[in-house]
Amino acid sequence: MIRQQSPNKLRIAVLVSGSGTNLQALLDRAATGKLAAEIVAVVSDRPEAYGLVRAERAGVPTHVVDYKAHLQREIEKPLELKLPVNLAELARRQKILKISDPEKLLQRLAKLVLAEHELIDVLDSYQPDYICLAGFMRLLSPYFLGHYNRGGQWRVVNIHPALLPAFPGAHGYEDTFGYGCKWGGITIHFADEGEDTGPIIAQAVYPIWPDDDQEKIRQRGLSLEYEMYTQCINWLAAGQVELCLTPSRRMGTRITDPDYQKVLTAWVDEVLA
Numbered sequence: 114m115i116r117q118q119s120p121n122k123l124r125i126a127v128l129v130s131g132s133g134t135n136l137q138a139l140l141d142r143a144a145t146g147k148l149a150a151e152i153v154a155v156v157s158d159r160p161e162a163y164g165l166v167r168a169e170r171a172g173v174p175t176h177v178v179d180y181k182a183h184l185q186r187e188i189e190k191p192l193e194l195k196l197p198v199n200l201a202e203l204a205r206r207q208k209i210l211k212i213s214d215p216e217k218l219l220q221r222l223a224k225l226v227l228a229e230h231e232l233i234d235v236l237d238s239y240q241p242d243y244i245c246l247a248g249f250m251r252l253l254s255p256y257f258l259g260h261y262n263r264g265g266q267w268r269v270v271n272i273h274p275a276l277l278p279a280f281p282g283a284h285g286y287e288d289t290f291g292y293g294c295k296w297g298g299i300t301i302h303f304a305d306e307g308e309d310t311g312p313i314i315a316q317a318v319y320p321i322w323p324d325d326d327q328e329k330i331r332q333r334g335l336s337l338e339y340e341m342y343t344q345c346i347n348w349l350a351a352g353q354v355e356l357c358l359t360p361s362r363r364m365g366t367r368i369t370d371p372d373y374q375k376v377l378t379a380w381v382d383e384v385l386a
């Protein structure tokens with residue numbers, strides 16, 4: 114069993130694309146000593162992301178890696194010369210881009226890698242223990258993930274607004290509500306090379322009442338997200354997240370916090386109150 118590293122107070126970098134309410138919850142908890150981590154940097158793929166304003170207000174360094182600009186630019190052939198990876202191998206490994214034309218796939222991957230190369234440069238200058246995705250709406254290639262998930266450590270954490278493996282992708286709340294689910298869920302997991310398929314760290318559910326609309330369930334789910342993200346980071350800091358194989362031989366985790374049941378019960382009580 115491998116225990117995730119736990120330097121007690123972690124250094125985390127948070128990636129955002131939008132409003133950043135999860136980021137705000139983490140900033141607030143860090144400020145009041147409830148988060149066992151220092152938020153060392155906030156990085157966005159979009160200059161207009163409101164999350165950047167939140168970070169600046171809290172005095173946290175911010176950066177923009179302009180993915181749009183990277184993805185729009187023309188790259189001259191041969192593509193490989195400019196890249197820190199073997200593109201053909203990356204194209205064989207990657208599972209996220211659904212582009213059937215091999216030439217177009219290579220072009221797209223090359224641009225993505227250039228954006229990620231800049232992102233890695235920025236992030237590494239802060240020496241983060243974990244990269245926490247909080248509404249970061251970009252696909253991560255095996256190049257980026259391989260840089261951080263090394264030596265048996267998983268270092269990229271994501272929060273997903275559905276009970277995985279149901280409803281992966283960018284519309285967790287809409288998909289849950291649209292399907293007519295009676296309970297919705299939130300999942301916090303390590304990011305792997307698939308779409309929302311990495312080892313699950315924590316999950317929690319919230320009820321969907323007959324008169325709810327999509328916005329109501331999003332708000333209910335978000336309040337749960339804030340509690341869960343904080344708790345998962347605290348578990349990581351305390352060395353209470355162990356990697357293990359699931360019964361179906363997937364990579365999973367085991368939380369060793371003696372209060373684990375109490376924490377989960379409190380989450381359920383909170384959403385039913």
Ligand code: GRF
Pocket residue numbers: 129131132133134135136247248249272273274338
């Ligand atoms: C959250 O619902 C999170 O689960 C998902 O993106 C949304 C981000 O919201 N990955 P916010 O920017 O934190 O308000």
